[in-house]
Amino acid sequence: MSTTTTTAPRAGGRGRLKDGRPRSPVSMVTMLVLAVLWTLPTLGLLVTSFRSRDDALNSGWWSAIVNPFGTSWTFDNYRRVFEMSDMGNAFLNGVVVAVPATIIPIMFAAFAAYAFTFLDFRFKETLFITIVAVMVVPIHVAFQPLLNLFGPNGLGIAGQYLAVWLLHTGFGMPLCIYVLRNYMSSLPFSVVESARIDGCTNFQIFWKLVAPMAMPAMAAFATLQFLWVWNDLLIAKLFLANDNTTVIVKLQQLLGTQGQGAELLTAGAFISMVLPMIVFFVLQNFLVRGMTSGAVKG
């Protein structure tokens, strides 16, 4: 280290934020309290998943932390989840459902958002307002007509993956179009014009310029959509045959009508959490600021 670095004013010194404002003790305490509050249920779930059913029924999970040697720790719950139900298969089903149900809506929505942002066509605003307006239709009122449509009297695809992909695409896309259009309209328009002059077709502009620049928005939405699809119970339960069903549905089936199997649920919940966590951390790499920095000045 050279000695000159010590003379430079350090904005991020002790007791100061990066921009030089002093740290506020109130906000630090508040943040800590909120963080603990938000993590507490998950911690309780984690502890409970390692306790036997009797222990869990007789004392709260915190007593296991207070007295770690007085409680009987066990991996039994995890073992039984895998033994009792077809979890591995359900896990795979979950992936088969969630990955296309994330990619398809984002791909279509990105095309649509590009058109809504950079192209001129008749009834553009009307069409956009219509798409945004259908977001208010609650998914639950659509189940009955859709079951008819997908069922044996209609298309006959109920129970298959295709039905669930279509549903998630249909219900995820309006919001995705809305979010991506907002993001794309913040991109520098002159970059697109420049590409037009450079000889690009709309398709090339989309793939070579707009898609890379809109990556943060698409990654953010992909995270949300993946979590939503992965954690979805209702659509999977209604539209997937038992062989094709997902982890979440399997978990729900672990629970008996009188609460038997509640201890398995805690372990199963943690198993089902692994993949969304991985997806979240991978996609987080795309959530970078300054995707367009350097493109335009001023």
Place this chain on the structure above:
Amino acid sequence: MATVTYDKATRIYPGADTPSVDELEIEIADGEFLVLVGPSGCGKSTSLRMLAGLEEVNGGRILIGDKDVTHMPPKDRDVAMVFQNYALYPHMSVADNMGFALKIAGKSKSEIRERVEEAAKILDLTQYLERKPKALSGGQRQRVAMGRAIVRQPQVFLMDEPLSNLDAKLRVQTRTQIASLQRRLGVTTVYVTHDQVEAMTMGDRVAVLKDGILQQCDSPRHMYDHPNNVFVAGFIGSPAMNLMTVPVADGGLKLGDYVHPVEREVLANAGSEVVLGVRPEDVDLSDSGRGLPIEIDVVEELGADAYIYGELPGSGPTDKPFIARVDGRTPPKKGEVVHFTPKGDHVHIFNAESGERISN
């Protein structure tokens, strides 16, 4: 390389009553550097974007060479544009930015590299080829934007205020570089600016626009010496020309009790009043009491020259000040009253109503 022709090209924005560009007629010769200049909102950028194909043409035609490009998409026009904000592709390196158009055109990798390296050498960008735009300074980004245009080897360069985001010193430097680069490459260039100094120093010809209407299109010298109307007279030149309404007397113009001689036929149809224009360097100041009295408000000493700013009799506080260039060694003092007469026949006379030039 090609000529460019605006043939009564008109652009009316949807919902607007008046055209933003009104029957623009300019013929630009092969290899010429034409500057479009005017105050903000005069339609100069719109004219350029019409040529680029980014703006619809509602009337008239635009030709590049013999080809009618009026309704052609931008990619078929073989033009390259430098944007005011540079519009670089942020996720690509400098080399990829410059070679992008060639890659789209399906040129071979070796040819792209050759042409990019050649352009980089001209613009002194060779050592930055692998960098991303965000790791470049403003001036370097500006050069990348230029390089992107050069690599294309297009028929026409279009430049939309490419220097307005640079600091003052770099702007002057880059101004000269662009002008000499254009002469060297010999590519027909249309350049838009709001800065009349840029227009005068760079262009082979300058076209002045106001409210979408072409005021005058001439060489810088001729435009400076023979402005067509009051607007061009006031717009071209820095400091601006002094313009004042003066009464017509027998055989000349009445400046106080002094009559400045003007040929009789010039004033024949002028009416009782005309607008007189005198450039700051064409002003004679004396304390003889002859001519219009000027009360001096400010004296700007620049060394070799000094500029005095003063008030004409009867001018209000919001009127433009009267400006005169005087010798830097013996400038008059602030607060003094001096008398002004125009130097010889360096006067510009305009019709008081229409603003058109009547002197020759």
